[in-house]
Amino acid sequence: MNPGETTGRPDQADGPGARLDPPRARLGTLTALYVTQFLGFGFITIGLSSILRAGGTSLDTLALLNLIGLIWPVKFLWAPILDRYGPRRGGHYRSWLLVLQSGMVLALLALLATDPATGRIGPIVAICAAFVFLSATQDIAADAVAVRLLSERVRGAGNGIQVAASYVGNILGGGACVVVYDRYGWPAAIGLLAGLTAVGLVVVWRFREPDRVARPVDARQAYGALLSVLGQPGCRNWALGVVPLLYVGAGAAYAMVTPSLVDAGWSLQRIGFVTGIVTSVPAVIAGLVAGGLVARIGRAGVLVLGGVSLAGATLLLLPLLTGRAPAGFTTVALCFFMAAYTVANVALYTVNMDYSRPVTGGTDFTVLSSFGLICSYLAGAVALATAARVGYPAVAVAAIVLMVAGVGLGVRHQRRHPRRPETVETVVRVPSEPLHKVPG
Structure with a gap:
């Protein structure tokens, strides 16, 4: 398969002429899907850790629980399966979502049979791992639906x-x-x-998925999308240049926050409350505002706003990184950092969706977003190892340089590729012949 090729087979989800949800209802559907997938994840990574720690669970055991989150960055490994396989009636991705959303609910209900007070967390970890796998897979299907539902005009709002x-x-x-x-x-x-x-299950049940015009003809073509997505004009520079620079810079800076707070004498309870709850409020607001700004000032404008603010917020963290962490100032600085990171993320996700083709939307968006997550995880590990040798402030300065470089490269990219690449193609079947691609 040639780079950027998206041949597939005609495939209707709900039949010709199926009535689609209005734009506002589509955004409501996506809101329910994304919020519900993160409810359990937030509970596992923040709430459950607090509950288990209060019960005397060791930090080593809690670290095992946090490793479950590594399922998310590698979900691109099975994303092509969702693009290729699915029933023709009832909605291709809707059918996946019904199964996955139900599985998420059942996994959470299975936790009722456990009791963290007993100290036996083996079953809890196993159930949580199953939930995270289901939620990560649900995210693939939700992203694929978003690619097909959101026009270029409202794509920023959807990613916000x-x-x-x-x-x-x-x-x-x-x-x-x-x-x-x-x-x-x-x-x-x-x-x-x-x-x-x-x-979320109720919302999916009422959801009317648009007719599916094509899908990969076989698993080999579906998995070929993992690489062919980079063959689109400008995508390689975006995915291998802009995204790593910004995520490595942000990941390196944030990785030093918790160790610095511990070094400054903050309690684990205060750290969890501030970094997990308090900073989330401005991040929610920033995400929604940034989503609306994409349509007004463009992807490059939001990227500059988020990236420059992120670099400035990292500067505000320097007192913390040098051992001075007054509660008020540090909390404000962390809130500013998370809000700026969210704004930059909205710009990154919107361009990622620009490069996601309707035929392989789940795979394309997952590949581009997962690469950023992997860069962030690796950056965190490298940043802490480097900080042990040169100190937190030196690593923070390097992170700022990477952020600024990422913004500059991103602006240059958007000037060269200001619009979504035209990759949508119409596919027809010629009688007694293999599938042929007809350029749209």
Whole structure:
């Protein structure tokens, strides 16, 4: 398959002439999908860690729980399966979402059979791993739906919702459910979490997916999209230049936050509350605002706003990185950092969606976004190892340089490739012949 080629087979989801949801309803559907997928994830990474730590669980064991999150960066390995396989009736991705959303609810309900007070967290970790796998896979299907539902004009708003949703999950899953646990116990907290997640199932059930015009003809072509996505004009420079620079810079800076707070004498409870809950509120607002700004000032404008603000926020973290962490100033600096990171993320995700082809939307968007996550994880590890030798401030300065370079390269990219590449093609079947590609 040639780079950028998207041949496939005609495939209708709901039949010709199926009535589609209006734009506002589409954004509402995506909001429900993204928020509910992050509810359980926020609970596992923030809330559950707090609950287990309060019960005396060791930090080494909690580290094992956090490793579950590594499932997300590698979900591109099975993304082509969702693009290739799916029923023709009832909606290709809708059918996947019904199964995955139901699985997420059932996984959370399975936690009712466990009790963190017993100290046996093996079953809890296993169930949480299953949930994270299901939520990561649900994200692939949700992204594919977003690629097909969102026009270029509203793509920024859709990605603003997506980025903001992760922080809403932190607030509800990592905050509200912990409060419920503290007052009413484990069954009440898990019941609330499962009930909120089930809302997404109701939304998916009522969702009308657009007719699917094509899909990869076989698994080999589906997996070929993992590389062919980079063959589109400017995509390689974007994915291998702009994205790594910004994510490495941001990942390196943020990786030093928690160790610096510990070094400054902050308690684990305060660190978890501030970094997991307090900073999520401005991040939600920033994500929604940035999503609206994409249509007004463009992708490059939002990228400059987010990237420059992120570099400035990293400068504000220098007192913390040198051992001075007054509660008020440090909290404001962290809020500014997360808000700026969210704005930059909206710009990055919007361009990633520009490069996502409708035929392989789940794979394309997942590949581009997962690469950024992998860069961020690796940057965090390298930053801490480097900081042990040269100190936190030196690493922070290097991170700022990378952020600024990423913004500059991103602006240059958008000037050369200001519009979404034309990759949508019409596919027809010629009787008694293999599939042929007809340029649209």
